[in-house]
Amino acid sequence: MNKRKQGYLRKIPAVNDLLAMDLGQKLINDYPRQLVVEGIREVTDKLRKQILDMELKKLNKFKIKKEEILDQVKEYLVNKTSDQLKAVVNATGVVVHTNLGRSLLCDAAKEKLQQVASKYSTLEINRESGERGSRYEIVEELLTELTGAEAALVVNNNASAVLLALSSLAQGKEAIIARGQLVEIGGSFRIPDVMKQSGVKLAEVGTTNRVHLADYKRAINEKTGVLLKVHTSNYEVVGFTKEVSLKGLVELGSEHGVPVVEDLGSGILVDLTPWGLSYEPTVQDSIKAGADVVTFSGDKLLGGPQAGIIVGKKEYIDQMKTHSLNRALRVDKFTLGALEATLQEYREIENARREIPTLQMLTVSEDELKKRAEKLAAKIKKVISLQFELKVEQDISRAGGGAFPTEELTTYVIKLAHQELSAEEIAERLRLNNPPVFTRISKGNVLLDLRTLQDEDFAYIVEALDSIRG
Template sequence: MKEKQEYLRKIPAVNDLLATELVNELVDRYSHELVVAGIREVIDNLRERILEADLEKLQNEEIEIEIEQLLKQVKQFLINKSSSSLMPVINATGVIIHTNLGRSLLSKSAQKAVQRISSHYSTLEIDRESGKRGSRYSHVRDILTELTGAEDALVVNNNAAAVLLALSALAADKEVVIARGQLVEIGGSFRIPEVMEQSGAKLVEVGSTNKVYLKDYERAITEETGLLLKVHTSNYRVMGFTKEVELEDLSKLGAKYELPVVEDLGSGILVDSTLWGLSYEPTVQDSIGQGADVVTFSGDKMLGGPQAGIIVGNKKYLDKMKRHPLNRVVRVDKFTLAALEATLKEYRNSKRAYQEIPTLRMLNIPEDELKEKAATLMQNIREVISSDFNLAIRKDSSQIGGGAFPLEKLPTYVVELSHNNTGAEKIAEKLRLNTPPIFTRIYSNALLFDLRTIQDNELPELVAALKNITYGN
């Protein structure tokens, strides 16, 4: 301990560091308080490292005590402190709708709409003709009803909020009948029964896990029933010995007993998925056409827009939701509405939507284009990394993600990278700490860069990151 005290005495005082020219520059750029906090942080860390280190490390000068090195650490502390926590990343995982990475990318028209609205006052809640207060939902109501065939539309901040609002407005203190096999978990450990409990509705389960019949619903209907709820299992599939009641039949049952039928589509989609070679997924138009009174779905999944919970259906039921106090709690802001309106307008021309909405475009990239893109990336990487790295192109599969098409795999091409001496986890960590952060997937101690989700303009940044981190491995 005596020897360590000698090293502890070598640590510069806070005032010694404050007196340097570099710190004066940092104070001008940041603030005196923040610079002092940075110096104390660096000194505390150094003191802790000295106390924990063995003498051999100290004697070999593996722990830097020089003022110049400490100032570099202070500068890095200030850079990190001033950097945004929420930042753009390069998604090389191959998961198109990646929840942890922000789900869908916005189309260029949606980006421009957000930029335009963010730099001006807007017509968010004002009627231009009368000059009086208007409704923020009017900006997307007409186009949603046009695209879906519904009578009315409403937008809240996510699909869980949409379901909660529908249940609260239409079935508070009443029974909601739902098939036992549809009591799904919707992400983040939130489950449909918990959402129903918050709404004040009383859960009535019918059928078994794998089978439910129309008679099960009808037997459960009483004077206390508020609505019939159908939840589309978009994030998993029950295979084999199964039976589900068709929405059209459930809608007829609801009409017979004058009960609203609400369908939670989850991901939600406005175009025919079979055109891409995927399995059939019910569209919002299908649900409205089959008689659902209320349909809820997400804005930032298969739709390819901003985070939002979209509600379409019969006007008399949506009017109740609009008047409900919870609607104020879960309402959306002007940026969401601007991005959503621009996204929905792309759907007026389906061919244009496939080209302009990134989520749809990534679903439809031809295999030969992905292969060519992989070859270009591998060649560019090979030019900047050492011979200790191994590179290869191989065929693999991408995922759609976002709780949609859980069984579907999209053929893709990946660039596989491994190092003779350094594990894939270590390289992946360095890439995550890059600016911009780069997220990949790991298979058999190699990094896989899936070209399906890497944007063209991100390729040079990815190559530059590998060049910067690979030397010295």
């Protein structure tokens, strides 16, 4: 090793020397001592590597200052001890944003979470007998009332719901599915993988874009366990296409004594066409069409907590309730409490549209979005520097969450540009704000989409932009 570098390495202060300084003592008072020591070692190790990697001619200007080392240690400690799961401002315009936690809970659900978190609850006890009860009874009656199904069960997400349904009804048998429905959703989750894990053999029929009832008929044999229909909620195949209706599959399944399972994916209980959206099959539609089992998510279009909801014929739901896998997939009191409160809102459609944030954001009027955009823009103009350019314009939002894949929701956005900073730099600074503000970028501009902004977000956005001075 070069002697000059050795000399610089020897100048790196020892841990105890740094701890003895006033700032070092303050850090020990504010944080656990072992964590402070860990931070010092982390920073000095990086400093050591920096010296070893540095060109000799740059060493002359290189200074090692104890105060700067401790400042870096403080930054390390702040990051180390800060919460990793943070509340954020969603200005992306994606309503059911998977990476930002999907659906927001309604006020009633938030209140129920507070109740069950701070008090004991009737999770698994029968109030009349005082004996042990079933946690699934908490929401089963509500689900059957709202969907028209005979019975219901809730597990921890929709992938689990599909896994449990297939494991219970067709393990060791075949599940017949149209080739065009072998979908992949977020996180590389694939229907064929779940089928394999459930112990069910995949039997593909038809082609990518076309499948006929005759394809299913030819595939049915003594090994057939279920007919599986998967709603392609996160994409659409258009043009020369053909698929078999759920009603057609139900009739075929009934003829051969084979249950029909439909995975609706996002799942929705309200037809949103009166508010200008495309028709999306509701859970009630599937039950009415005769599906034996229907699975869907709780935290997408339903607007509740993460959950996999299974509704259908009692004989099949009962099989799932007693299946050993159900224990591993069961939900806790928080999920059930939030889901119960969310489902209660659906007893009156207009109330659900008003109270459930996901539905409210999907159906909000263009006039309302424009008014809110102009209101926020006026607040922002008061604090941003002259280097910013700001405009209120019409744009497009997305439903997200694997729903309404081709739907373009007309929205209003605040378009921001800066004379010196790129859109990427502005977006990064907003993300690093506390709370983080997530935006989208289009044609060199940062966009703040009013569709997914809450009124309380306005102050956070104004404060975040006020801190950007170029």
